[in-house]
Amino acid sequence: MRAVFVSTPSPDDPLSVLEVGERPEPEPADGWTTVTVKAASLNHHDLFSLRGVGLPAERMPMVLGCDAAGVDEDGNEVVVHAVVSSPGWTGDETMDPKRSLLSEVHQGTLAERVAVPRRNLLPKPAGLSFAEAACLPTAWLTAYRMLFVRSGLRPGQTVLVQGASGGVATALVVLGRAAGYRMWVTGRSEEKRAAALRLGADQAFETGARLPERVDGVMETVGKATWSHSVRSLRPGGVIVTSGATTGFDPSAELNRVFFTQLSVIGSTMGTRDELESLVQMCSVTGVRPVIDVELPLDEAREGFTRMLEGRTAGKIVFTV
Known part of the structure; x- marks a missing residue:
């Protein structure tokens, strides 16, 4: 499958190690499922990953990206919650000392498909586009x-x-x-x-x-x-x-x-699944929508990363798949 990934870190020249190419299909573990990604948004976290911040070389190659909206295996339109808590954790997942974000331990969302825990999926309202929904989780x-x-x-x-x-x-x-x-x-x-x-x-x-x-x-x-x-x-x-x-x-x-x-x-760090659900509901009730700076095809990921690195943003950068 097509994906945006990093194979080796570069603290001083992050764009030099950005790769767009083929990666293996996800293999979901027990309690996980595969989402066909329709849109994914870019975050500073992804630039840090290219630099090796929070992503050591031994975990690479790593597909980048925390945020996604797409379609689950049953055909439901979903939003992906990016915080992955450890097995057995209950309560506020942002307080879990062993939590991670997608693309830190598990492969990320800048790909045609991504494996995620089933509990991390929320229904996407019909009134939100995939691109808008993909801006919400981080x-x-x-x-x-x-x-x-x-x-x-x-x-x-x-x-x-x-x-x-x-x-x-x-x-x-x-x-x-x-x-x-x-x-x-x-x-x-x-x-x-x-x-x-x-x-x-x-x-x-x-x-x-x-x-x-x-x-x-x-x-x-x-x-x-x-x-x-x-x-x-x-x-x-x-x-x-x-x-x-x-x-x-x-x-x-x-x-x-x-x-x-x-x-x-x-x-303050990220948010919980329940808070993401409340945010989605707030968007539905108020008509508030994420501000999208630019939408780019996944194969043009380098342009999006360059815009973020240079500070040429006015809202979210979204990749469509």
């Missing part, structure tokens, strides 16, 4: 958990999203707007800021700009480049929810400001 679920599960923020409060154009950031703007939050964003370019305003952001600022007032919460996925600004943008008692660090993991902690102004710093 970036949109991450945003949903950050804002609605982990932050403790209430509708009507002001939330700053660092980085206006990525998959999680655009999801935060759209979901927050639909739920009644006042959403502010930062963006590196006028084009990215204008795009965020079109999505429903109330205000958009240059990266690092002084804000007209301090905010109740900051959604942080950028890391080193924005961390200090995130801390300084919060009102006393405010909260930062962080789920990633695309510019690096060694920010200035600003600890003096954290304890003097009694800030909360909360980590």
Whole structure:
């Protein structure tokens, strides 16, 4: 089958080890099934995999990709939940110390077919296209958990999203707007800021700009480049929810400001199957839809990866199969 995969890591030149070609058909284990993939979306996780972050060479070759929507063996249209918990685990699967994402231990979704646990399948609503549904399991679920599960923020409060154009950031703007939050964003370019305003952001600022007032919460996925600004943008008692660090993991902690102004710093990782089900339901009820930057055939995966690596995104990059 056709697939996008990596056979050896390259920390400094990830695109040099990106391969598109033939891979063996999946062989589902007990309790697993095979999904025929119709669409799969790209995440920063896939670039990290090419660099060997979280994916050691001994697990390669590895088909990349966490997210997919497709058709199961019974002909049902489904969305694939990307978090694979360990056998016997119960409760919040993101708290399972032995959890993994598809493409870390098990082969990923950027392929014609993928093997997944049966419990990881959710029905795809008819109102969502395969491309839209494929955007939900990682970036949109991450945003949903950050804002609605982990932050403790209430509708009507002001939330700053660092980085206006990525998959999680655009999801935060759209979901927050639909739920009644006042959403502010930062963006590196006028084009990215204008795009965020079109999505429903109330205000958009240059990266690092002084804000007209301090905010109740900051959604942080950028890391080193924005961390200090995130801390300084919060009102006393405010909260930062962080789920990633695309510019690096060694920010200035600003600890003096954290304890003097009694800030909360909360980590958030992915989301549960139940939360993904709630997100799918929210999309159905509100009419909210994932923001897709570009759809590309699977064989043109290199173009999608290049766009993400260069930061030329305004929403999700989706591969159709």
